[in-house]
Amino acid sequence: MTFSAPASSISIHWIRRDMRMEDNRTLLSAMQTNKPVLVAFIFDQNILSQLDNPEDRRVTFIHQELAKLQQQLEKFGSTLHVGYGEPEAVWRQWLRDFEQAGIHIDSVHVGRDYEPYAQTRDRALASLFEQHGIGFKGVKDHVIFEKSQVTKDDGLPYTVFTPYSKKWRKALTPHDYAAADSLDRCSKQTLVQRDHLSTGALPTLASMGFRPVERAHEWIPDKTIQRQILKSYGDKRDFPAVAGTSRLSLHLRFGTVSIREALRAGLQHSEKWTTELIWRDFYQSIIYHFPHSATDSFRPAYDAIPWDNNEAHFAAWCEGRTGYPLVDAGMRELVQTGFMHNRVRMVVASFLCKHLLTDWRWGERFFARHLLDFDLASNAGGWQWAAGSGCDAAPYFRVFNPTAQFDKFDKDKAYVRKWVPEYGTSQYPEPIVDHATARIRAIETYKSVLKPV
Ligand SMILES: Cc1cc2nc3c(=O)[nH]c(=O)nc-3n(C[C@H](O)[C@H](O)[C@H](O)COP(=O)(O)OP(=O)(O)OC[C@H]3O[C@@H](n4cnc5c(N)ncnc54)[C@H](O)[C@@H]3O)c2cc1C
Incomplete structure (x- = not known):
């Protein structure tokens, strides 16, 4: 150059x-x-x-x-x-x-x-x-509040979401989500001019050892913040067959959409959706204050859990052939598209940690490999929530019933039929574990190393 x-x-x-x-x-x-x-x-x-x-x-x-x-x-x-x-x-x-x-x-x-x-x-x-x-x-730029901007009265970071979110909302002023006029200020005077430097062209993907993935329009979600979706978010957000969530996670991850623009829309149209943006800030604050939680259990006691880590079970989970339709649909959606609906992320993560008694880090790394919106803070946060080891996690004895979740959130089976076409035929596998037995095994195993709550 x-x-x-x-x-x-x-x-x-x-x-x-x-x-x-x-x-x-x-x-x-x-x-x-x-x-x-x-x-x-x-x-x-x-x-x-x-x-x-x-x-x-x-x-x-x-x-x-x-x-x-x-x-x-x-x-x-x-x-x-x-x-x-x-x-x-x-x-x-x-x-x-x-x-x-x-x-x-x-x-x-x-x-x-x-x-x-x-x-x-x-x-x-x-x-x-x-x-x-x-x-x-x-x-x-990446968050609304960072580091120690929202802390407990004694200055320590929050580790529980609800009080954090209350303080976050109380602290919020219009300045925190005001748009920066960065683009308006761009001009030949404010930017270094190309004629003045000979700088390398954008390196090709091939030169970095990658190949372009075709049909990007099919897997890159739109950047537009859909106001209609936000308005009905509270009612529709839990149903994976419905276009009920914003699909902005990839754009918020890489900053191709501004978090402040997202928040402005959230404040206008949906309290519930705004709460999800606060979760995002919360996990960024957790990873900043507790960097160990990226790789180790937030609660160290959970690192003593004697995981079963059965590789055949893990492979069945990764490939979407556990015999639990909602789990299998989610895993196939993830591998084929790079996206998985939040409700289904919770179900598949809980299933891996509890039903299959597999170390949450195995699942976290698999998501990291496939998720378009992979973000260490939210991913480790989501996984540790499911495993029970996180800061503000599901209690260890709460074991999602994947069949009940399927009946409730994919009542007409549209989501499962889309991703698991052989569902309902003799080609579809039998469950690899029995729900009732696996649930008791999980609770007993967790209980063996954790103090009673
Ligand atoms: C096991 C597990 C792993 C996850 N891994 C990631 C990850 O790597 N990257 C990621 O962005 N989200 C992750 N999430 C959170 C959530 O599932 C996704 O943000 C959401 O599904 C993305 O879809 P959306 O953009 O339509 O979200 P919407 O429901 O429209 O929510 C709007 C935005 O809020 C943020 N958000 C929503 N839910 C959460 C949440 N629970 N925690 C933090 N931020 C949230 C996202 O930026 C999202 O785009 C994970 C959740 C679980 C249970």
Whole structure:
């Protein structure tokens, strides 16, 4: 990369979980330095190397969204500056390039990320930038409230959702969800101009070891916040055969939709839906304050559970052939589309931990591999809720009955018939475990290592 730029001092907006230009507080922060802004992205090899499927849908999604951003930036005469590698190595290279070109980086602006890996990465980069005299500014963009903004009166983080959500609602002011005018401020004057730098094109997926996943329009949900869905959310959200939820999780995960835009719609149309956005903040706060909960039980006593971890049972669960129709439909939907309805996520997770007595981490990793909206905080939170080991979890003796859940939430069997076409025929397997026996085994096993509640 070289510059022939007149701009001698620039600011950089390094995109991570905020892949959009509109209502973006990080981009706005970079613009407020009054230096020309360069928008940058790094394909992080530390993350990509953990993806074992060359047709990982999320990589295709990110690539497509970056191409759109690049087009958007080009309309202002700018472009997206893209790297591929380990972030620290990429930044070291970039710093050398900029220095050689006589360009001073005033500051790098990032949306704060609360996951353990991101925290470690950003700490290392903060010290690198400091050595070079470059400002490193973390901005709250991904959540409404972060870190210790909503805490108990004694300043400690909440570990129970209901009081957290009450305090969250009490603390909320219009400023917290006001739209940032980042896109309105974009112009040839505020963005670094493309003519002034020769920067690499967006790397191809193939060059990073991935292949594009076709028919993206079939599996990438619409970004539009459907007001009609929000209005009937309270009544329809639990029925997987119905289009009753927003399907925004992928976009909120990568910031292709602003959380503040989502909240503005929620406040207008649905209290219940707003509560789900608060759950999202809650889990981000939990992972920030209790990073061990990403991999270990939030309640350490649960790490003593003698899991059965039967590999044949786990394979049946992964492949959707447990003989429990709602579980099988959910698992097949997940593997085929990258999505699973929340009600079904709860049922399949409970089934794995309780009926099959399998370590929640096995399920959590399987979801991590397949979910388009995979987000460590919400995923570990959801799994630990189901396993009973989480901060605000289902009690261990509460064991969902997967048949009763099927009867209640997929009464006319439309969801199951869609994903399990052989349901009701001799091709469909018998249940791999008996519900009543498995339930008692789960409760007894949990009880053997936990103090009575
Ligand atoms: C075992 C398990 C694993 C999960 N893993 C993830 C995950 O990796 N990523 C993820 O985004 N959600 C996860 N969830 C939460 C939830 O299932 C999904 O957010 C939701 O199904 C996404 O569909 P939607 O966008 O239509 O949600 P909607 O019902 O329309 O909700 C709106 C938004 O609120 C947020 N949200 C909703 N429910 C929750 C919740 N329980 N916890 C945190 N945020 C929530 C999401 O951002 C969602 O897009 C998990 C739940 C369980 C039980």
